[in-house]
Amino acid sequence: MQSFADLNAEQFNVPTAARGLIPVVRARDGLRASDRVFESVGTAIRELRLPPGLLLSESELAQQLHVSRTPLREAIVRLVDAGLLQVLPQVGTLVAKIRMSDVEEARFVRETLEIGAFELACAPAHRDVSVLHDLLDQQQRAHERGDLETFFSADEALHAEIFSMAGHPGAWMAVQRMKFQLDRLRRLSLPDPATVETLIHDHRRIVDAIATAELAQGRHQISVHARRVLEHAPLMQLKFPDYFATEPRA
Amino acid sequence: MQSFADLNAEQFNVPTAARGLIPVVRARDGLRASDRVFESVGTAIRELRLPPGLLLSESELAQQLHVSRTPLREAIVRLVDAGLLQVLPQVGTLVAKIRMSDVEEARFVRETLEIGAFELACAPAHRDVSVLHDLLDQQQRAHERGDLETFFSADEALHAEIFSMAGHPGAWMAVQRMKFQLDRLRRLSLPDPATVETLIHDHRRIVDAIATAELAQGRHQISVHARRVLEHAPLMQLKFPDYFATEPRA
DNA sequence: CCTTGCATACTTGTATGGAAGTATGCAAGG
DNA sequence: CCTTGCATACTTCCATACAAGTATGCAAGG
Numbered sequence: 407m408q409s410f411a412d413l414n415a416e417q418f419n420v421p422t423a424a425r426g427l428i429p430v431v432r433a434r435d436g437l438r439a440s441d442r443v444f445e446s447v448g449t450a451i452r453e454l455r456l457p458p459g460l461l462l463s464e465s466e467l468a469q470q471l472h473v474s475r476t477p478l479r480e481a482i483v484r485l486v487d488a489g490l491l492q493v494l495p496q497v498g499t500l501v502a503k504i505r506m507s508d509v510e511e512a513r514f515v516r517e518t519l520e521i522g523a524f525e526l527a528c529a530p531a532h533r534d535v536s537v538l539h540d541l542l543d544q545q546q547r548a549h550e551r552g553d554l555e556t557f558f559s560a561d562e563a564l565h566a567e568i569f570s571m572a573g574h575p576g577a578w579m580a581v582q583r584m585k586f587q588l589d590r591l592r593r594l595s596l597p598d599p600a601t602v603e604t605l606i607h608d609h610r611r612i613v614d615a616i617a618t619a620e621l622a623q624g625r626h627q628i629s630v631h632a633r634r635v636l637e638h639a640p641l642m643q644l645k646f647p648d649y650f651a652t653e654p655r656a
Numbered sequence: 657m658q659s660f661a662d663l664n665a666e667q668f669n670v671p672t673a674a675r676g677l678i679p680v681v682r683a684r685d686g687l688r689a690s691d692r693v694f695e696s697v698g699t700a701i702r703e704l705r706l707p708p709g710l711l712l713s714e715s716e717l718a719q720q721l722h723v724s725r726t727p728l729r730e731a732i733v734r735l736v737d738a739g740l741l742q743v744l745p746q747v748g749t750l751v752a753k754i755r756m757s758d759v760e761e762a763r764f765v766r767e768t769l770e771i772g773a774f775e776l777a778c779a780p781a782h783r784d785v786s787v788l789h790d791l792l793d794q795q796q797r798a799h800e801r802g803d804l805e806t807f808f809s810a811d812e813a814l815h816a817e818i819f820s821m822a823g824h825p826g827a828w829m830a831v832q833r834m835k836f837q838l839d840r841l842r843r844l845s846l847p848d849p850a851t852v853e854t855l856i857h858d859h860r861r862i863v864d865a866i867a868t869a870e871l872a873q874g875r876h877q878i879s880v881h882a883r884r885v886l887e888h889a890p891l892m893q894l895k896f897p898d899y900f901a902t903e904p905r906a
Numbered sequence: 907c908c909t910t911g912c913a914t915a916c917t918t919g920t921a922t923g924g925a926a927g928t929a930t931g932c933a934a935g936g
Numbered sequence: 937c938c939t940t941g942c943a944t945a946c947t948t949c950c951a952t953a954c955a956a957g958t959a960t961g962c963a964a965g966g
Contacts (some may be wrong), residue, residue, distance in 0.1 A: 440949085463917070463918095464917080465916095465917085475918095475950095477951095485691070494917090494960090496917055497917060497918080497958060498958095499918080511827050517769055518769055519769065577761050580765050580830060580833070583833075713946085713948095714947080714948070726921065745927075746947055748928095748946090749944095884941090907949075909964105909966080910963095911964085913941085913963100914960085915944105916955105917957080917959090920953105920958090921952100921953085922949090923953095924951085924952100926949080929945090929947090930945085931942105931943095931945100932943090932944100933942095934942100936937080
């Protein structure tokens with residue numbers, strides 16, 4: 407199995423240091439070291455900088471992030487709960503592979519909750535979709551200048567805003583927890599500009615459905631939108647076979 | 657603020673030991689100490705043996721559970737993520753109070769996902785509701801002999817089984833995470849036998865709706881069922897005012 | 907050549923000691 | 937009597953040392 411140090415050695419030609427893979431966030435704010443590590447490592451996993459199946463080591467990671475093993479372990483515990491890491495006692499800690507059954511569950515949760523939120527967002531007589539239009543514009547501009555990260559942020563913000571309009575901003579948290587698995591699959595298939603345009607198109611139709619309170623149309627659009635990650639899944643499984651888990655959860 | 661030791665002193669007349677509040681789970685299986693503590697403390701909180709607002713202490717808890725502070729802290733981190741604990745740095749760790757906004761969010765997530773699962777469970781032509789009927793019988797018998805714990809288990813199992821029938825057993829996990837807040841509110845209002853009978857009645861109607869695939873009827877019943885916890889909420893807020901949070905999340 | 911057993915170097919899990927920060931009570935001064 | 941400042945006793949947070957278990961490579965024996 408490929409180790410963390412090996413991977414870094416390949417990419418940066420430095421045997422021990424791993425600068426670049428995980429940005430070393432320094433002690434800003436009053437944030438706990440545990441939180442910084444959770445954010446840093448969690449983002450690195452979701453952005454596939456730490457590829458699925460990679461074997462990590464607590465002490466190695468701790469050194470590279472300049473924290474001790476205690477706060478690192480607390481971050482690991484949370485990442486295990488989130489389904490992004492898997493700990494094999496006395497063996498190692500590895501980046502969880504993408505399990506299509508988990509992806510499907512996340513898709514169901516997301517689609518179902520977003521449709522529920524959409525219906526509530528359509529209910530108020532005086533609803534204000536100007537924020538949604540702003541976010542659509544942001545996405546368009548970010549796409550035109552090839553800024554994927556900003557597009558991602560605006561994408562997230564759009565979906566979160568719909569939950570806010572529905573009066574359930576907290577439910578978006580529940581969706582995000584499940585979305586972790588979807589994120590990695592999306593990241594695999596999203597360098598394609600055409601796909602981004604499709605997503606923006608989806609967003610426009612969903613926002614339009616809210617503006618005009620067309621329930622049936624909106625439900626359909628959200629369903630289509632939520633299932634897009636699954637479209638490229640079979641191809642991605644062929645292209646990156648060892649990113650995907652074949653066996654049931656250990 | 658009432659401390660953990662004080663509470664125990666009141667109930668058991670022992671100043672330091674806290675036997676009874678949290679069962680000391682001994683090192684069975686190959687389970688990690690961290691996992692045992694998470695289960696033990698989490699259950700104690702959900703069953704209100706550790707009342708909302710209670711101020712805890714890492715070292716105190718560690719002594720009483722016969723583990724060191726490290727695995728205890730890892731359990732605390734998970735319980736914070738679950739929304740059952742709240743850590744105030746350099747001050748203390750306290751049992752999170754019940755916030756009605758969280759309850760409402762959990763209700764929305766649960767109701768929406770259960771309706772979604774219900775619709776899928778109705779779809780297959782050859783669906784087998786015998787397991788559901790067994791669980792209904794278990795609930796009836798448990799209620800007749802006043803066995804609340806068994807009723808709770810069968811209740812959970814029934815809802816989980818519906819998600820299984822829908823082909824999304826994993827989505828039940830997402831519901832359970834949100835349900836933690838609902839559990840405590842239910843626990844407050846459930847010593848009432850009449851309420852238990854109402855719940856069993858709800859369950860029967862929901863199972864019937866699945867058996868006959870009456871979509872509209874089932875959706876309505878699940879919605880009514882999911883909102884029952886809210887019925888007694890105002891009364892409970894009057895009866896146990898310091899169990900509930902008034903301010904927004906810190 | 908192949909198999910088996912063991913020494914060794916890892917891994918995660920747990921315990922403990924110290925550092926930094928906060929609430930509290932008490933004493934001194936107005 | 938009321939307010940202010942400080943000493944003290946907590947708290948969580950972090951670093952480190954040790955314990956227990958697993959994989960690996962090498963050597964010895966069949």
